[in-house]
Amino acid sequence: MPLTLRQFRFTAAIFDMDGLLVDSERVTQRAWIDAAQARGIALEEVDYLQVVGRASADSDAMLTKLLGGPGVFELVRADVAARLSDGGPAPLFPLKPGAASLLQALRQAGVPCAVASSSRRDEIEHRLARVGVLQHFHAWAGGNEVPRGKPDPALYLLAAARLGVDPIQCLAFEDSENGARAAQAAGVAVVIVPDLKRPGAEVVERSYGVLESLVLAHDHLPHWFPAP
Structure with missing residues (x-):
C-alpha cells in the first residue's frame, strides 16, 4: 500500500532512467x-x-x-x-506515462534536474534524446563513470555534485530497490515508482513515498519544490 507522501521543499530532482523515465x-x-x-x-x-x-x-x-x-x-x-537495435523510426524504449509532462513542469518551475543511471553515459544521452527530453536535464551521471554502481551511492553523489546541489536538497525518483538504496545511501530522499519488481518493505519504509506512476507526481510538486 502506498505511503502517505511527505512534504518537504527540495531544490533539485534526480531521475533514474531505465524503468523510470523510459520503458526499457x-x-x-x-x-x-x-x-x-x-x-x-x-x-x-x-x-x-x-x-x-x-x-x-x-x-x-x-x-x-x-x-x-x-x-x-x-x-x-x-x-x-x-x-535491441534502436534504428527504427520510433524509439525502442518509449517514455513512460507522465515523464514528459513532469519534466516540463519542473523546468517551468526552475527546478534543475539530473539523471543518475546505471546505463553508460552515451546510452543516457542517446535514449533521452530519442524520446525528446534530454534538454530538460542540467547534468547526467552514468554507471561507467563511477567505480561502483547502484546500490552504492556514488552515482547519486556524482549527479548531485554536477548539479552543484547538496544531496540532502535533492529528491530522487527510482523504480528499483537497488536504485532506491543508492539514493538513500547518498542522503537523497527518494520517491519509488515500481516497474518490474516492487522494493522490499525496509526500503519502502525509508523512502519518501511510493507512487504507481509518474503521472501521480504532478499533484505533489507544489509541496516538494518551491514556487518559481
Missing part, C-alpha cells in the same frame, strides 16, 4: 531471456531481476555466472545487442 526494462529482460533460450539456456525472470538497477560491470558479472561462463555470455550479449 521489460524489453531488455525479454531480449536476454529469448537470446539465452535460443542457445538452450533457461534464464528465468526471477534470475534476471537480480541485475535490474545495477551498473553494467556488476550485471555483466552476474549474467556471466547465470549463463554458464564468459564465452556463452559474450554470444548471448551479441544477440541481445542485435535484438
Whole structure:
C-alpha cells in the first residue's frame, strides 16, 4: 500500500532512467531471456531481476555466472545487442506515462534536474534524446563513470555534485530497490515508482513515498519544490 507522501521543499530532482523515465526494462529482460533460450539456456525472470538497477560491470558479472561462463555470455550479449537495435523510426524504449509532462513542469518551475543511471553515459544521452527530453536535464551521471554502481551511492553523489546541489536538497525518483538504496545511501530522499519488481518493505519504509506512476507526481510538486 502506498505511503502517505511527505512534504518537504527540495531544490533539485534526480531521475533514474531505465524503468523510470523510459520503458526499457521489460524489453531488455525479454531480449536476454529469448537470446539465452535460443542457445538452450533457461534464464528465468526471477534470475534476471537480480541485475535490474545495477551498473553494467556488476550485471555483466552476474549474467556471466547465470549463463554458464564468459564465452556463452559474450554470444548471448551479441544477440541481445542485435535484438535491441534502436534504428527504427520510433524509439525502442518509449517514455513512460507522465515523464514528459513532469519534466516540463519542473523546468517551468526552475527546478534543475539530473539523471543518475546505471546505463553508460552515451546510452543516457542517446535514449533521452530519442524520446525528446534530454534538454530538460542540467547534468547526467552514468554507471561507467563511477567505480561502483547502484546500490552504492556514488552515482547519486556524482549527479548531485554536477548539479552543484547538496544531496540532502535533492529528491530522487527510482523504480528499483537497488536504485532506491543508492539514493538513500547518498542522503537523497527518494520517491519509488515500481516497474518490474516492487522494493522490499525496509526500503519502502525509508523512502519518501511510493507512487504507481509518474503521472501521480504532478499533484505533489507544489509541496516538494518551491514556487518559481
